[in-house]
Amino acid sequence: MKTPPCALLAEVRTFRQNHPDVRYVDLIALDIPGHFYGKRYPVEMLEKVAAGSPLKLPQNAVLLGVQGGLFKIGDYCFNDGDPDANRRLVPGTLKPVSWESQPLGQMLITSDGTDAPIEFEPREVLARVLQRLQHKGIHPMVAFELEFYLFDKKLANGLPQFPRDPLSDDADDQPNLHIERLSRFGVVLDDMAQTARDQGIDSTVITAELGPGQFEINFGHSDDALRAADWAALFCRSTRGVALKHGYHASFMAKPYLQFPGSGMHVHISLYDGAGNNLLAAHQQQPLRHAVAGCLQLLPHCMPIFAPNHNALRRLGGTVNAATRASWGFEDRDACVRIPESDPRNLRIEHRLASADANPYLVLAAILAGLEHGLETRQEPIAPLNDDRSSGTDFPVEMLDAVRAMQHHRVVRDTLGAEFVDVYCENKRQDHLAFQQEIHAREYRWFL
CATH class of the missing domain: 3.30.590.10 (Glutamine synthetase/guanido kinase, catalytic domain)
Structure with a gap:
């Protein structure tokens, strides 16, 4: 599942060359109810992530309810300190966003394929079945x-x-x-x-x-x-x-x-x-x-x-x-x-x-x-x-x-x-x- 940093870095640099007006990229993943969450990254910082810098988001973002709130589920959300978890960029998904009012890009991220995947992340659940x-x-x-x-x-x-x-x-x-x-x-x-x-x-x-x-x-x-x-x-x-x-x-x-x-x-x-x-x-x-x-x-x-x-x-x-x-x-x-x-x-x-x-x-x-x-x-x-x-x-x-x-x-x-x-x-x-x-x-x- 892991993609060499050089390939991801080449993808980001090619995107920047083809879309020089894009300053930000939405890094997005699907939560349990099927809604996207994530962060908006400056495109130059995305190069650092592609080169191997860590990409971390709260683990419990995956647990959001359908209205976006957090529920107490076991020790998650309120008794676990709300820890971060590593994500990785999904190769081939860095694309321009044409429906926003400003030039923008987006790219999928996931915990599957990282050293410590989130067991309840939907993409990770599918990845385990496929493996x-x-x-x-x-x-x-x-x-x-x-x-x-x-x-x-x-x-x-x-x-x-x-x-x-x-x-x-x-x-x-x-x-x-x-x-x-x-x-x-x-x-x-x-x-x-x-x-x-x-x-x-x-x-x-x-x-x-x-x-x-x-x-x-x-x-x-x-x-x-x-x-x-x-x-x-x-x-x-x-x-x-x-x-x-x-x-x-x-x-x-x-x-x-x-x-x-x-x-x-x-x-x-x-x-x-x-x-x-x-x-x-x-x-x-x-x-x-x-x-x-x-x-x-x-x-x-x-x-x-x-x-x-x-x-x-x-x-x-x-x-x-x-x-x-x-x-x-x-x-x-x-x-x-x-x-x-x-x-x-x-x-x-x-x-x-x-x-x-x-x-x-x-x-x-x-x-x-x-x-x-x-x-x-x-x-x-x-x-x-x-x-x-x-x-x-x-x-x-x-x-x-x-x-x-x-x-x-x-x-x-x-x-x-x-x-x-x-x-x-x-x-x-x-x-x-x-x-x-x-x-x-x-x-x-x-x-x-």
Whole structure:
């Protein structure tokens, strides 16, 4: 994982030559709820970091709640002295930021690959899973798909408004899949796609989705699973910035409208051996069945990762292509785990349960842990939806139930790390309690 300082230093110096007007670079990392934190560095100081100077940030920045506050989690945050922890620069991620009012750069940082990685840092959790798979001769190929909504820049009494059609100035309030919507919002969508490419993200297909103002972006398949998750995280940041520049809000909120479809994070995964053979396609696709069984077995115990907040739980069930139970099927978008039609070389699973605002590092780590568990235990999956439309197993749809199902599950603790599981579950439990500490107008209407 470590990159020689000379290569990082060359990257920084090349960036400075190509962007002489950039004075500052945001060094950013994803916390547990999926928000970026970090520091804004003068670009000349970045050269010193690239040359080997230490880069330290508070360890507990990773533990921030969804609203940015710190929770007491074991001895972390309030009984540990709030120590610093080393971070490193992620090679290849130093890019210009085009959506800010001033010239700026950004670069990912992480604790994985340092001498003392933070056990509960999301990128480190994924890195450990990938390292274990690599030692077993398993090499994932990964592609993310993200759905998101555009809203008008101005809220109405705190509520989102439909985006204005730039050609007619009418509200885009009709749910549809029409290709014309891509043209009507083409300027902002093209800027989002180009900005993503400028960030080094392999963005490909853009689709107008069913919800009003809803779109989907696909990313290219990558044999570097960490980089694939980096792309998903960085795209969310750049897309929000580009939308504001054009007078919109872009949101990856899972269920902004009760009456319209939610936004999901779909993850395509193939598994290959060192010779490039698709492991899922071997022995008449028997490993595929084992992998599916493992995914479905762990899925109910990873729900706080796939649906990380109250709004994400609202997305599950009752709308188009949102599963209500842990299920699978061939070419079936009602299933949590879909097997798209493909040739044996490209045989893959598509995991469709996670919400668009979930943490991509943790989502991918949880899916890979399920695949790994299935390949090792070699169990047969339940019947696919193609054979039985009622097939499936229940998963928790209340946050405290989901946390309890995750925290004490032996396989989840073994594969994702016991320290991470304890920290993550307590973070979600505290977020739940904080969410409950506000009385909304509806309660007064019902009970006053």
